[in-house]
Amino acid sequence: MDVSSKGLTMPSFQRKGSNILIRRAQYSDIPFMANIAAAEFRDSDLNKFLCPYRHQYPDHFNRRFLQMFQARHFDPRSIGFVAVEPSSPHKPVAYIHLTRFGDDEQARRLIAAQDSLWRRLCHRLLQLRTMIVNYLWPDRSTDHDAARQFDESAKRDSEKYWGSDEMRAKYGNRWHVRGLVVSSSHQRRGVGQALMAEVLQRAQQEGVVVGLEASGDGEKLYRLLGFEMRGPFSMIVGPPVGGFMMWTPK
Template sequence: MSLTINGKTTTKAEPSSTSTSPIIIRQARLWEGYRIGEIASKTYYDTPLINFLAPDREKYPADYLRTFNERSQARLFNPRFLTFVACEASNPSYAIGYAAFLRLGDDEGAKKHLASRKSLWLWALSWLFWAYCKVLQLTVGDKSADPKAVAEFRSLVASDDEKYWNSVPERKNRWHAGSVVVGKEFQGRGVGKRLMAEVIRRAESEGVCVGLEASGPGENLYRSVGFRLLGRFSERSQVIDRGSHGGIMMWSPSSWETEQSH
């Protein structure tokens, strides 16, 4: 993989896409934010969403990559997030895909999760990283992005959140997939399903649902592991990709089905 940063091109060795090495799933390490951001920035590069949000990414590649790195690292420091990476068994330190899941709510499952992640040093790292990103935002900014587009997208996301999640009491306590991304050269090997299995196991044991926003290409994957469509993107879809498929999806635990049958 070649990356151009500040006019300098570096080449990184990657696993072969023809490798047959078994895939392993493990929890992400705190220092893997850069690699996770790298996967996301490369995979999303030519998608309708990024065309809308970061129209100048080719002109400012360093800014474009940095925003993904910062977001990924912030999630690793956030105690409500739980991030997993997929690696080949032959190279277990090199992530080829990842999934970041956010535990929302204040039920017993959420409290238990937060307690397992609670530590003074993690809180300190989270705060210091937030301050570092804030300074960068104020001094450097992100010239690859269109601020108006970013603000509009956030507004549309907030509208969907209110409609499908915040206004439905039984959905407030849930796991939410912030992002599930597998490098293009490693897709088709069941990696996405195995990453989703990590959060589904937890949600089943806690009796809560899992929510996510699916792109058109990702919708079939989520359906295959038990998600159902709550609704299509409306205004968001029209603004970004002119009505292509994708939308708000949810997986429900078996305990919900049992309750509804009585």
């Protein structure tokens, strides 16, 4: 399903440093992004809990990320960026996914710019294909009881930190980082900070906060960028690190 030429205008490459370029993510980037996420998260404490059979069924494990990124691609509130090397501009080495919540002018403008009949049709077709694939080839990498337990906990946390009437009144208009992953070969080279700059610049210009759920490793980077911890996860899998963090514009 190639939608890159149907109503989707991809901005030109932007240089961030001497050896890394940051550009908008395209549909053709999704397999690379899924592979990066699967490789970096394969043996995380969370996926040891959620996907105990990931090594027996690696394709099923990778498919979870692939389908997640495909769905986000067609969300008119979401945008993505990838980091690439100039010598391999079509092979991402890192990515970030962002979602713009709220109903202020900037949020409406983003939705209007990204929503189209063609994208809606592609999204419907993708949903149908995903449903058929998952029915014919169920995910065997995942412990579905563990996944349900985690999803229920995540919903409670989301309501507590973002979804209640009080939190929506305060932070309903915000950018939310859905995922930031840098491949091992390119870590500690400033790539994560370059990708985060894309959302922080937007949030500063629009005067809204940035929220995210941080892993233990991610927490270190986010604190350096000015994020503050709002609270821990209610369900702890592995060491009690990370949690819900927020950045406030100056």
